[in-house]
Amino acid sequence: xxxxxxxxxxxxxxxxxxxxxxxxxxxxxxxxxxxxxxxxxxxxxxxxxxxxxxxxxxxxxxxxxxxxxxxxxxxxxxxxxxxxxxxxxxxxxxxxxxxxxxxxxxxxxxxxxxxxxxxxxxxxxxxxxxxxxxxxxxxxxxxxxxxxxxxxxxxxxxxxxxxxxxxxxxxxxxxxxxxxxxxxxxxxxxxxxxxxxxxxxxxxxxxxxxxxxxxxxxxxxxxxxxxxxxxxxxxxxxxxxxxxxxxxxxxxxxxxxxxxxxxxxxxxxxxxxxxxxxxxxxxxxxxxxxxxxxxxxxxxxxxxxxxxxxxxxxxxxxxxxxxxxxxxxxxxxxxxxxxxxxxxxxxxxxxxxxxxxxxxxxxxxxxxxxxxxxxxxxxxxxxxxxxxxxxxxxxxxxxxxxxxxxxxxxxxxxxxxxxxxxxxxxxxxxxxxxxxxxxxxxxxxxxxxxxxxxxxxxxxxxxxxxxxxxxxxxxxxxxxxxxxxxxxxxxxxxxxxxxxxxxxxxxxx
Ligand code: NAD
Numbered sequence: 001x002x003x004x005x006x007x008x009x010x011x012x013x014x015x016x017x018x019x020x021x022x023x024x025x026x027x028x029x030x031x032x033x034x035x036x037x038x039x040x041x042x043x044x045x046x047x048x049x050x051x052x053x054x055x056x057x058x059x060x061x062x063x064x065x066x067x068x069x070x071x072x073x074x075x076x077x078x079x080x081x082x083x084x085x086x087x088x089x090x091x092x093x094x095x096x097x098x099x100x101x102x103x104x105x106x107x108x109x110x111x112x113x114x115x116x117x118x119x120x121x122x123x124x125x126x127x128x129x130x131x132x133x134x135x136x137x138x139x140x141x142x143x144x145x146x147x148x149x150x151x152x153x154x155x156x157x158x159x160x161x162x163x164x165x166x167x168x169x170x171x172x173x174x175x176x177x178x179x180x181x182x183x184x185x186x187x188x189x190x191x192x193x194x195x196x197x198x199x200x201x202x203x204x205x206x207x208x209x210x211x212x213x214x215x216x217x218x219x220x221x222x223x224x225x226x227x228x229x230x231x232x233x234x235x236x237x238x239x240x241x242x243x244x245x246x247x248x249x250x251x252x253x254x255x256x257x258x259x260x261x262x263x264x265x266x267x268x269x270x271x272x273x274x275x276x277x278x279x280x281x282x283x284x285x286x287x288x289x290x291x292x293x294x295x296x297x298x299x300x301x302x303x304x305x306x307x308x309x310x311x312x313x314x315x316x317x318x319x320x321x322x323x324x325x326x327x328x329x330x331x332x333x334x335x336x337x338x339x340x341x342x343x344x345x346x347x348x349x350x351x352x353x354x355x356x357x358x359x360x361x362x363x364x365x366x367x368x369x370x371x372x373x374x375x376x377x378x379x380x381x382x383x384x385x386x387x388x389x390x391x392x393x394x395x396x397x398x399x400x401x402x403x404x405x406x407x408x409x410x411x412x413x414x415x416x417x418x419x420x421x422x423x424x425x426x427x428x429x430x431x432x433x434x435x436x437x438x439x440x441x442x443x444x445x446x447x448x449x450x451x452x453x454x455x456x457x458x459x460x461x462x463x464x465x466x467x468x469x470x471x472x473x474x475x476x477x478x479x480x481x482x483x484x485x486x487x488x489x490x491x492x493x494x495x496x497x498x499x500x501x502x503x504x505x506x507x508x509x
Contacts, residue, residue: 010095012200019048019219020055021199022062023212028052036193039105039339041373048192051218059216063155063182066213071152071180078178079129084205086122105338106293107330118170120459125174143494150484152180157229157238163296165191171475172239179483184216192219244468263470266394267298267422269454272411275309277427285453291379295398299423299455304402305411311404322365339375346375349397355390392418408433416444422465423447423454
């Protein structure tokens, strides 16, 4: 049994916590109280006083001032500070991972995995701090040198979703910090305590270096604090992770002021299993991707395309496996599926089940709420047909639609026929099918895997999706470029002034 009081204490969380911080905690006199509940049984954990207008102003002002000095620290030195952050996260991994499970409801091994992702992100950023490369170009003009360089951008607004309450912050924060940016984080109102715990860990590191205002926190509703951030011209970049509906709004608001956004939005991810696939491999991958995190990952597997020859057998095996998924308290080590995040999520699940029946889907397994305190539902398998509108939407719950397909061509067409484009996979031992899936006429997603499910991306690759998923990329490859501004520089070290494109403009002077 977890001693919740001791856990919270070890992470600096009190019964009532201030919701704004620049390194120093700010009391918001006009801020409304927000209670954080655990989805494990719906009981309250602790309270936060949300940031009021004055606190928000103080945070953004401090972030701006801090930027002016932070950007002048050499990037490798900033990297050393991120290395310390990674070490501190290693020390707090158990406690923070447990708090993620308690507040968000994912199972403990996934809570710990999420903190590991933060650590991996710090490691990546440390290396990156010595690799913020620009290119050199050959000038067409004699004795001219041309190159590009990357400068820090300013304040990065980080707005995060509830389902990865700490990892998504790290994807952005570790990279933004080594790039020389400061940042303001607005976490989801469902998971404010994990954010407060992270801020305490960060404060400890920054205190050692006498720094404030690099990593900042403002807790408040999307309608109030979120709106302020996306419309704030002092924040040149907003990195937003959340639903497509909100992402569209964030994109419009930032574009209106010609600001930039990184959008990491919803998915409707598919896996194709061909007749020649290793069925055992596919089955294990499908189970984790579809039922893991109770279907609350952006990369959760929602649509399964089974080739005719194996469809009946795979479906049978899936039903059998679904029956044996241990559901319950996510902090209990034997549990593989925890609760949904809140009552609204349960209602969205039940609403989707209704629509599935109305639209001619057949519930093969599940479809019901589980009768116990908290927000537990049955993982659900649906025999689906391509005309079902509900299968085109992302219902943030463990519902898997199963389609039967003739061949890889039909599977890819059906797979690509939805608006979202995040993660995808194919299980096959056939070279043609695998390469076809990865080709220009294959999967249209940002992530495409062979003999791997849709969930559980590694740090190092650029993460993100196409179409309504928003086009953003984070966490690896050259994603860092979004956090900096590019400058092209041309230096004339000769005594002539030739103009580009051979233009003459000679005046006696
Ligand atoms: P959500 O859209 O409800 O909320 C996301 C964030 O937006 C929260 O912090 C919320 O407070 C904030 N917000 C709300 N109104 C706002 C406004 N007017 N202005 C600015 N911010 C506002 O999403 P959620 O339910 O927390 O998360 C689940 C969704 O996130 C799913 O669709 C999931 O697929 C997506 N997601 C995507 C990725 C990815 O990398 N593609 C990763 C995780 C989650």
